[in-house]
Amino acid sequence: MTITDHELAARLADSAGEVLLSLREEIGEAPYEPRELKTQADAAAQRRLAELLAELAPGDAVLSEEARDDLARLDADRVWIIDPLDGTKEYSERDDAGVWRDDWAVHVALWTKQDGLTAGAVALPARGLTLHTGQQIAPRSKPGEKLRVAVSRSHPSSFVKAVLEALDAEPVAMGSAGVKAISVVNGTVDAYVHAGGQYQWDSAAPVAVARHAGMFTSRIDGTPIVYNRRDLSVPDLIVCDEDVVDSVQSAVAHALSLEGQDS
Structure with a gap:
């Protein structure tokens, strides 16, 4: 079944998020080295995204924080712009109660030569939330007197x-x-x-x-x-x-x- 670019962006972000959550689950409550966890997490999420893009969007260019910048993207019609783990510091930390922090994200966006940014998804895996450009997003409440x-x-x-x-x-x-x-x-x-x-x-x-x-x-x-x-x-x-x-x-x-x- 063919999926839209919006759905693909969400699928990619969710899949990378699953990898990242799994890494932390493997640690559980054991002692860990934050720097090593960051390195492992970046690499694992990048690997998952690269595999899925090669399978589901072959021929599209990719710009990623965790990969070499191939300048062929400048002439490409479609470029996926991804951050496999936005907020490595937050991802690798626990709060004062020993609970893993949840204020980190996975970013997946599609840029096209014709329209610029055309699709995107931001996953907040530890919160069980993914927002993407193919869904109807509920209107937010109006700002109060104090911004x-x-x-x-x-x-x-x-x-x-x-x-x-x-x-x-x-x-x-x-x-x-x-x-x-x-x-x-x-x-x-x-x-x-x-x-x-x-x-x-x-x-x-x-x-x-x-x-x-x-x-x-x-x-x-x-x-x-x-x-x-x-x-x-x-x-x-x-x-x-x-x-x-x-x-x-x-x-x-x-x-x-x-x-x-x-x-």
């Missing part, structure tokens, strides 16, 4: 702190980029602003899913995010509810002006 903004649990930047101050927003700390973007989609937060440097695989799938759900996405200067470029870097990103675009962009402009004064 909530997703911020890094480990290293919030001075830029984001300035945005929070300008918005008088409540920071909500969480892990990986995929978790932050999906938290905008499901209404946990109203915005995700990032200016600390990322790569194409960090945001392609989250942006595809967020756009499909009706969210606003752009670079912090308001320009569109362009994928399958030679330069892998995507330095900054906004994902937010359409109702707060003006407020967020104004706060971002204020934060940028402060950076200009400091330089």
Whole structure:
């Protein structure tokens, strides 16, 4: 049976997620070395995705965090942009109660020469959740009077702190980029602003899913995010509810002006 690109993206993300959960289950409550677990997890998830893409999408190009960048992708009609494990730090950690953290993700997106991002899936395996561009995503609740903004649990930047101050927003700390973007989609937060440097695989799938759900996405200067470029870097990103675009962009402009004064 033929499946759509949307369904394939979800299948790929779910399959990699199963591998990642299985690795942690094998450890159980035993002592472990986080660095070794990260390395094993990245490799295992990459291997599963590569095998499935070779079987189900032969001939398509692939851009992955965990594989050599084949620049033939620049001339390809279809390119899968994948992050087998977004949030290796979160994946390899337990909380204070000894419970494995759940704020990590698997990203799978499809870029086409004709339409740009056309399909995508973000799986949050430890939460049993996968959102993709082929499904109807329930509307999120409207933002409240005090906006909530997703911020890094480990290293919030001075830029984001300035945005929070300008918005008088409540920071909500969480892990990986995929978790932050999906938290905008499901209404946990109203915005995700990032200016600390990322790569194409960090945001392609989250942006595809967020756009499909009706969210606003752009670079912090308001320009569109362009994928399958030679330069892998995507330095900054906004994902937010359409109702707060003006407020967020104004706060971002204020934060940028402060950076200009400091330089």
